[in-house]
Amino acid sequence: MTNQLFTLIIFYVLAAIAVMGGVTVILSRRPMRCAVGLLATLLSLAGVYVLMHAHLVAILQILVYAGGITVLFGFAIMFLRQGGPQRYRGPFMPVWVISLFTAGYLVYLVLPVIRAAEAVKETVPPDYGTIQLMGKVLLSAQLVPFEAVAILLLMTMVGVIALARRPRKEAAS
């Protein structure tokens, strides 16, 4: 019982860090602080995945998201001159309209979920979420999406090279 309470406390702490990181992303004027807030969110979500016994997903969250995507964002932020903290110019709708809409829709969606708190099946198979089982699944039952993602990565690489190269002489003139 104390173990479950401890798990719940860890979950609340991780969730609070994740939500605070998300709020930092959308409120901070400096893009680098946004990137650090995103990093906090991603790392604490990796902790949530560990609590969910999804160990391989947690590892890849740290490796790919926190290690790759955040570095890419930081590189882009430092590469492109941002001109300091930006003055807030109005969006296409007032801020409070958007915030009220999203907050109201969130409450509308979340309230039934809170009311229907269901009991947990605490029994997970002992190899649930391990790298061994996930590797077996990825290479047998889920082979088609796995290979499709490989093709997608190749297409992305070609596309990014085509986007980022200098235009040819005759195309430029």
Add this chain to the structure above:
Amino acid sequence: MITLSHCLVLSAVLFFTGMTGFLLRRNMLVSLMCIELMMNGAFVALVSYNRFNPLTQDGQVMTLIGIVIAAAEAAVGLAIAVNLYKFTGEVRTDRASEMKG
């Protein structure tokens, strides 16, 4: 103990945080970060549904593939941001209001 509701509330809050930021912010890099937030909310939902039906691995596999897709999307988005910076000198999305090459 953690119930499915806890995870779904966390997922929804993350998703709507990202959605609010995507509607509010005009910096293209921050918009991309908000897309990442929304995808992470969806991943939390997938992993937690899989946790409470532990006889299959489908949610986790979908999350892994989604993480790879998010990486690809971030790379393409940042390349587009670099191009936008070349054309307009800024990375604000409201400066990209015309699609002429």
